[in-house]
Amino acid sequence: xxxxxPQPRIFCVANQKGGVGxxxxxxxxxxxxxxxxxxxxxxxxxxxxxxxxxxxxxxxxLPHSVYDVLLGxxxxxxxxxxxxxxxxxxxxxxxxxxxxxxxxxxxxxxxRRLKSALASGxxxxxxxxxxxxxxxxxxxxxGLCSAHGVIVPMQCEYFxxxxxxxxxxxxxxxxxxLNPELQIIGLLRVMFDPRVxxxxxxxxxxxxxxxxxxxxxVIPRNVRLAEAPSYGQPGVVFDPASKGAQxxxxxxxxxxxxxxxxxxxxxx
Ligand code: ADP
Ligand code: MG
Numbered sequence: 001x002x003x004x005x006p007q008p009r010i011f012c013v014a015n016q017k018g019g020v021g022x023x024x025x026x027x028x029x030x031x032x033x034x035x036x037x038x039x040x041x042x043x044x045x046x047x048x049x050x051x052x053x054x055x056x057x058x059x060x061x062l063p064h065s066v067y068d069v070l071l072g073x074x075x076x077x078x079x080x081x082x083x084x085x086x087x088x089x090x091x092x093x094x095x096x097x098x099x100x101x102x103x104x105x106x107x108x109x110x111x112r113r114l115k116s117a118l119a120s121g122x123x124x125x126x127x128x129x130x131x132x133x134x135x136x137x138x139x140x141x142x143g144l145c146s147a148h149g150v151i152v153p154m155q156c157e158y159f160x161x162x163x164x165x166x167x168x169x170x171x172x173x174x175x176x177x178l179n180p181e182l183q184i185i186g187l188l189r190v191m192f193d194p195r196v197x198x199x200x201x202x203x204x205x206x207x208x209x210x211x212x213x214x215x216x217x218v219i220p221r222n223v224r225l226a227e228a229p230s231y232g233q234p235g236v237v238f239d240p241a242s243k244g245a246q247x248x249x250x251x252x253x254x255x256x257x258x259x260x261x262x263x264x265x266x267x268x
Contacts (some may be wrong), residue, residue: 008041009123009259010118011185012143012150017163018134021153021190023050024225024235026131027086028245029151030055031234032252034087042083043114044093045143046133052092059094065175070113070142071103076121082220084234089125101138111178115144136170144174149185151255153219156189156202161209185258188251190219201219204251217251220244 013026023046023211030040033083044051044066049059059065062081067075069091072091081090104110114130118252122128144150150171154160170185193199207214219225222244236245 007075008118008122008128008148008177009149010122010128010130010147012130012132012140013151014132014140014143014150014167015152015154015163016136016140016167020134021024021188021219022046022134023054023229025151025153025219025248026051026129026192027054027234028236028248029230029252029255030083030129030227031086031126031236032249033127033129035236035249036252036256038256039124040088040266041080041091041128042088043091043118043128043130043143045091045114045139048094048133049092049094049096049097050229051098051131052081052090052094052231053232054234055081055086055088055090055092057081057083057090059091059092062092062094064267065096066093068099068102069098069117071107072113076117076226083234085237087182087237097139103187104138104142111138111141111145113250115146118127118146136166140170140180141174141178141265144171144182145179147179148181149183151185151188152194153188153190155191155203156206157195158198158200158202160202161205184213185214186219188215188219191221191223192218206255215251217247217254217255219251222247 013022030042033040045065052059064074064079132140132143222240224242225244228235229239236248
């Protein structure tokens with residue numbers, strides 16, 4: 001076979017803590033990657049639906065969501081939405097997804113439902129980014145089973161390293177038992193304030209401990225990133241000149257460079 005079937009690179013944005021910047025990372029990396037060229041899909045795996053709303057899609061009026069796809073009552077193609085400003089597609093989520101946790105338990109291949117949906121429907125994408133919920137639940141497991149790699153956003157706070165060990169252990173277990181492809185792509189320092197000495201210290205500890213698994217790009221604390229979701233836009237689109245937006249565009253470039261895979265030229 002000489003025809004090239006594009007194989008998406010699939011990444012989970014995960015950290016079992018809430019409020020650490022997963023959703024902000026997912027939508028801004030997606031918008032950043034979309035600007036460099038590649039076709040990008042965001043999968044919202046959090047019943048809070050923040051990645052959906054932050055991409056400008058109303059979670060309350062989704063005809064189909066990731067819930068239907070996981071349960072097999074809609075195909076990926078049927079459930080896809082387009083972020084009006086983000087430049088990427090979204091498989092959205094809303095509160096319905098909270099029920100999936102229970103309903104999935106009785107299903108065949110319960111931790112591989114998302115993987116099979118992506119295998120049959122995500123062929124046209126270069127990148128798939130999965131925004132995970134703040135838990136190490138069956139939903140997160142579906143994300144980890146589908147992915148080639150994990151991006152871990154973290155704040156440089158005192159307990160940051162401690163919290164990381166549960167996630168690292170889960171990733172190791174999934175790697176050993178369910179998904180041999182899975183690896184940690186990198187730790188992303190977010191909401192960083194260089195004026196805070198403790199943050200600098202924790203950042204140094206992270207580098208000492210995890211070496212080149214720490215991304216070079218650092219995302220600063222920047223209010224424009226926090227304001228953007230209420231306008232239904234990633235910060236990268238909402239205020240491209242802001243420090244936060246520029247950092248995420250830089251991060252998108254670093255991701256592409258790390259993967260050793262130059263983006264296909266933008267076609268438009
Ligand atoms: P999670 O998805 O891990 O729960 P979020 O991405 O929703 O975390 O971020 C939590 C809160 O912090 C949100 O209100 C978000 O707007 C804000 N936030 C995230 N990253 C930044 C940043 N770099 N600067 C300022 N605020 C941020
Ligand atoms: Mg979130």
